Amino acid sequence: MKDLIKAINGHLAAEFQASHTYLAMSIWLRKKDLAGFSSYMLAKSNEERGHASRMIAYLVDSDETVELPT
Ligand SMILES: [Fe+2]
Incomplete structure (x- = not known):
């Protein structure tokens, strides 16, 4: 589960980069x-x-930490 949460947080950066x-x-x-x-x-x-x-x-719904990329 920890790897999944880390991967999702890592993918957030890719989504924001694509948006930008x-x-x-x-x-x-x-x-x-x-x-x-x-x-x-x-x-x-x-x-x-x-x-x-x-x-x-x-x-958030899973009570996990959200790591927003800079
Ligand atoms: Fe996407």
């Missing part, structure tokens, strides 16, 4: 006046954050 990358792409596309593509990437960013939120909820 999609957000950066969204901003870049918006600056290029590609609003549709920008909105798509923003939705992907929010989707990745949603994945992280679900894992956080699991950890």
Whole structure:
């Protein structure tokens, strides 16, 4: 169980990194006046954050420690 909790906490970083990358792409596309593509990437960013939120909820509901990445 300890390995699973460690792995989930480690995966949180990947989800937030993916969210951040999609957000950066969204901003870049918006600056290029590609609003549709920008909105798509923003939705992907929010989707990745949603994945992280679900894992956080699991950890909290399981009385485990959540280690938010910096
Ligand atoms: Fe994800």
